[in-house]
Amino acid sequence: MKTSLTLIAAAACGIACTAHAQSSVTLYGIVDAGYRYNSNAGGKSQSAIAGGNESASRFGITGSEDLGGGYRAVFTLENGFTTTTGALQAGLMFGRQAFVGLGTPFGTVTLGRQYLTLSSYLGPFEAGSDWAARGAGWGYHPGGLDDVDGTERANNAIKYVSPRYRGLQVSATYSLGGVAGDVTRNGMISAGADYAQGPFKLAAAYLFVKNPNYSLFGNNATSSATGNNISSPVFSGYATAGSQQVFGAGTSYDIGKFTLGGIYTNTKFADLGATAVAGATLPASEVGRSVTFNTAEANLKYRLTPALQFGLAYAYTRASSFNGQSGASYQQWNLGANYALSKRTDLYCVVLHEKAAGYDSTGHRAVAALTSATPSASDTQTGFTVGIRHLF
Template structure:
């Protein structure tokens, strides 16, 4: 009888340990049709994936270590629905981190979202319901990183436990450059309050060499996203030695309505301080700074348990450059989402942007929906319709 009892005891211990650990497979598959007007002077139509949400799959897990402590990890892959291509050619281009959850907070290491986007993104329509997968609803060129498109490599991140609704957090991303750990570094911090129907946050971000760190796409970057040359909104400021973002947002739920707002101040400092091939800063502007102020108001309405409607207005104003009036961008986002089930929904999104003044290239500003081909004029519109499934 001793042997069977030993086996039963061993099985009991193993089963108990297994019960305290979990690994979850999750994901989103999104596809539909896109239309954008005046993309380089022509209308564009496309069957595309990742319109309302970027398509992805991931693994997240936790092991209970006792006493309120857990070992945690997340590995998340982004892919293109239509072709199956990996996001940026990376196996886990969205997130890849491991860490500890404790009664005092959570500490994680790896490729992660910055604290600013984590705290402020919830108040922006472009990261909630307005074409967040395509990025068209983001603030111009994603310049304030509220959207979280630019993750941080080599990142150390901490978020405290909540106390009376408050949480504080911070992220430090090492630059990853041999012999110079502070080159391309990123520092972000913030405070978040969740008081039930009322929520509010404030956050800060500082980046060295933003063209390579925050918006870079090379092996020595802190992030792997789109470099600043992708948009005339800020391509002329790619030589900035540093970037600073401060912002605040809030939302309130009353009945079927949710009203939200966000403001950010983005500053590109010491123009000419970073060498960028193909970008020359005029001598008269070297060492100077350029500032963007962005404000957004948005409203969601739950018409029925299955149907949500949304509308948002965004306004961005840049300071003067080369003695010219700075660019201004105004954008309207509207959308509808209909849930067929808890996991599957249909969406319809419309967007329109207008521009004025002079942009970072010293030319008349053109409308440029984020991640879309810039317009040849001061106006551009886009529309997306599709289906999304979560698992």
């Protein structure tokens, strides 16, 4: 009897150990804080100790369970917070990501709040999504209008990512709008492909959004259910658009200590006036028409030593004409440096400058408006941030 119990206990231990070896749960996160300066915030300089400058502060839990035969269950719950106050990101407990899914030999399918395929594939080629004050958002393309940065997640989303075959991978995301009686309202579709082989990387992606003011830009607890959720003057005048379409492509190449990169996006706000937005006005002559933005960026990274890296980027955005006025143009320069104190802790410094021209979406002379920063009262604006970041 004693021998039998011993064998049973040993077998149970073996099963438990095997199950533990086949499953994993990981707690991870980033804590970022530093000094932030805006040269012209509505006509006055602005400075503060701020959290999430180079990377948005977050903590998350991710895990997987081996189901056998090449199948596995996966999940991620990721919370964003403000380091200086502890406040939740966008008023959501898991505002960054919250999804569960199944990995198979034929690809991975996940369901929940997650990044769209376009930002997943094109984000690495934009300096603002890589090293240029990503957490603050200041290095993004004007207003984050093309969502390359992934600031706007997709709720109620189904996402598929294929296995990588000879360097090639494809992905698609579909977000259901959740509006009773109208299955297409507020919906989002995104698809793309990327290729990586040695020092060379290339990606292309597409995004189609219905009623972007409420779907793409109104997917947080703090967003308005009726008003204008598109706050940047770069394109706030187009909040009534019936749809938004984005196509983009990016590439990079490593040459010794250098990484050369570039990205192009075409963003179209179509069928203006089709979405009712409280407080939004639109000239009668523009109802049903479209406005297009073209953005091109070139960037460079140089790793002087294993611990010290420098970055430089230039981006140019041009809008088509609107209501008989020449569309606005935006030029932005980003310059940054990063020094690794260890594998998990680094210091950063980023300087950004933007210059605007023409007329913006509000019909006024365009002002410089670094993404997520208080817009300038003039056509120029300079931002600066320096701080420390720790990963765990």
